[in-house]
Structures are given as C-alpha cells and as structure tokens.
Amino acid sequence: MVARSFDPELERRIAELENDANQGAGFTPIDWFWLIALGVVGPALLLYWGWQS
C-alpha cells in the first residue's frame, strides 16, 4: 500500500496514533451540551431578544 517510506520520526508518530488508546477522545456528552447551548440555543434566544427592541 505504501510506495515510499516516511521519515522515521513521522513513522513513529503515525504508528503511535494508529493505536486507539493513543488518540485524543472525542466530544463528551457535556461538550455536546455546551456546543448546543452556545451554538444553537443561545443564539436563538439572543436573536429573539434583539428582535423585540
């Protein structure tokens, strides 16, 4: 699959990151709460408040 080899340091990094245990975790449920609160609900409330003026 790989025609050319990587720099040894890059190869080491990729090999390490191919292991799930060495990857950063994704969003947690709390993160999703904040994303929806700050990116959807908050803007909707702000727009309603602004339109009332």
Add this chain to the structure above:
Amino acid sequence: MSNGTQGVEQSGWPLTTHDRHWTQWQLFVVLLVAASATWCYVIGEYIGYYLNLRMGFAAMTAGSMIGMLLVTLAVVPAATRYGVDSIASATPQFGNRGWIITVFLQYVSIIGWNSLLLIFFGKSVAQLLAGLGVTTADSADTVVRVSTALACITVFLVLLRGATGLEQISKVLFFFIVGIGVWMTWLLLTQQSDAIAAAKPAYASGNLQWDYVTGIEIGIVSLLSWWPYIGAMVREAPNAHTATLPAMLGMGLPVPLLSLVGLAAILALQVSDPSAWMIQLGGTRYGIIALIFVIAANLGTAIAGVYATGIGLRQVPGMSKLPWNVIILLGLVPVFAVGLFIPDVFFNNFGTFLAFIGVFFAPLCAIQIVDYFFLRGQRINIRGVYQRDEGTPYAYWGGFNPAAILGMVAGFATYLYLLNPVTYASHWPYEYVTASLPTALVGGVVYLIVTLLVVRPAGKGDYR
C-alpha cells in the same frame, strides 16, 4: 519545552498525546488572543451600518456563535484526536492532492486578515503620531508603511520560537486585550449612551428583517474565518473536551464582545478606530492607551495567523524540509507587500473579503462535518493523511475527491445566488435564512450524495 518538541510543532507532523500538554486555560488564552484583534472594530462598524446597538449586538453575537459552532465541529474532533492542523484534518475529504485547495484558502484568508490587521495597526500609529504632533498628515502614508514593516519583523522574531513563542506572548497580551477592551466598552457606553441611542444606522435598507439577517450573516462569516487558524492551536490539546469551551468561549465570544466597541463607536462617533475616537473623547492620553491595545491585539492575532499558515504550508511537498524561518517569511512577505503597495485598496474592500470567506469556508466546514460524523464514524486513517501515492486511502481519482469539489462548487453557486459578495444584492430566501447556512447545507448534502452514490461504491476514500 525541548528542542525536539519545538521542532515537531514546526514540522506539521501529528502531535502525539505526549506532546500535547495545553490545558483548557492555556488554550483559552491563546485562542482569545488569536481572536481579539482590531478587525473586531471593522466587523462592528459594518454591522453598525445596518442595525442599532441592541439588534446589532444580538445579530452579531448570535451569528458569531453559530459560525464558531460550525468551525468547532469541522476541525476540533479530528485535530484533537490525531494532533493535526486544519489542513491535515481536511485531507480525508479533499484527497491527498486536493488538500492544495484548503492550503490555498488558508493562505489567502490568513494573508488577507493579517494584511487588514497590520494596515489597521499602521493607520493607528500614523493617527497617534499626528495627534501628538510628531508627524504631519502628509507623512501618514510613510508611517503606515514603516509601521507595517516593523510589525512584520516583530511577528517574525516571535515566531522563530514556534508554538512556544505563541503561547508565551499570549500570556502577556491576554491582560492588555481583556483589560483595555472592557475599559473601552465601558467608556463608550457611559459617555456616549445618548448618542448611541439616538443614532440611525447609515446604510439601513428600510427592510429591518434584511438588515437583521445581514448582521447575522456578517457574524457567521467573520467566525468561519477561524477555520484556518484553529487547527494549529487546538491540536496542542490532548482531547476534544479540553478544546470545546476554549473554542466556543475563547475564540467565538471575544469577537462579538469586542465588535461591540466598533458598533457603538460607529453609531455614536461615526468612526470605529479606537485610536481615533479615544483621542476625540479623552485626548492623547486615551489615544496612547488605545494604541497599546491595538498593538497588543493585532500582534497576537498576526502571530497566531502566521504560525497557522506555517503549519499548513508544511503539508505542501517540498516545503516540509524548508527551514522554519523561510516558512514564516512565506506567510509574512505577502502581508508586507500588501501593506507597502496597496494598503488603502485592501482596507476599503473589507466587505468583499468577508463574503469571500463565507463563500468558501461555509461549504468546507459542512463537508468536514458530514464526512467525519456521518460517513466515517469519527475516525480517519492517520497514515493515509500523509501518504501521497496512488492506491493510498485518500488518493481518490488523481488525488482529488470529486464529492468535495462538487460540494464546494454547489456551495459557491448557492452563496452567489443568495448574496452577491461585491454588491450585497440578495435573492429570496436570504432575508430568512442568511447566505452562509444554506451554502453550508447545500455543500454538505451534495458531498453526502456524491460520496454515497459514486465515491464509496467505487471503493475510494477508505470508507468502511
């Protein structure tokens, strides 16, 4: 930080969990400093052309947070899982040659923003020196050019230390930016409240709903322009949780809050540049304080921008081995050239530049979100991101993914139909839905359909 780690930070290679030590607070400070610049005043100024203070603040803040949500969902998950920047995070969608599209967009976007910042910086210096009687109005052009050159040299020297320099300078700038920003807002709102309340937006269309949606649109596109910046910084965080609130609150919220200064100033005083109106309000002493803010804020953002460009350029074959100082120069020389030769032309066409951001980054974000969350189960092939040969996971057809290209084209056409980036002439249903959100939706849906009907059945793209 060891030299080895610093070298990796400048290489564009993925950071492993051992390299990623930034806490939520460190990331928050760096992102806030990156986001807080005097472009906020220009953004506030544009919104003040259409809306009063309350509606303008609501539209700007809501739009900004929506834009930040799109950028965060597009970049943060992959960048923090694999320690990669925005460009590398988009390789699975665009292909192992198609990433050149994203590198180009990043390069043009960051150079554009940095040019605006450093020209703004030069203009502020010229204004202050003239106010102090050090120079005359005749020499303003020269002062702008010399100031821009000095700012470029400062950015270059700080960035020789890579992300370490960025993080260290951010700690210092943070207090200037937050402290003086809050103080300027208080000064304006208390001393000019009557003028602000009585002000009529200069270019209001007569259709309040159109004006309101345009305020939201300006907020969204302003924050979409964080796409090129954010990856290089959030990849220093060990996971998505560490980056979520810093991204939303550190990078998303400061823009509308600081834009409030520009919005209030344009309504009350018809000028958004604080180094001009603070002299008007309180004399040269306030003007000097404003200038310190302009210097601190603009330099912090310019440093972050050039750093992100450098990491992005590292993905380009042939540039991966170039010395770091040469890479920094590639991000700075065009800025210097714009500041030297065409500062006024660029400064006066800011609205078109903003629309350009929305045209391209809205579908780009949507494509990444659809691909990462709905098609790949939140995993990419990190080895494939760095493989350039035929037959590798992201080779697609000649290195380009037609789904991404068609998604971008469809998004581009949607935006142009809804809102002309040059004249701001619009078509239904722009006044209900903005231009960026439908653009993102169309770009994402086209990507999804082409991937499901063509790319995945052809066995391309490493879909499972």
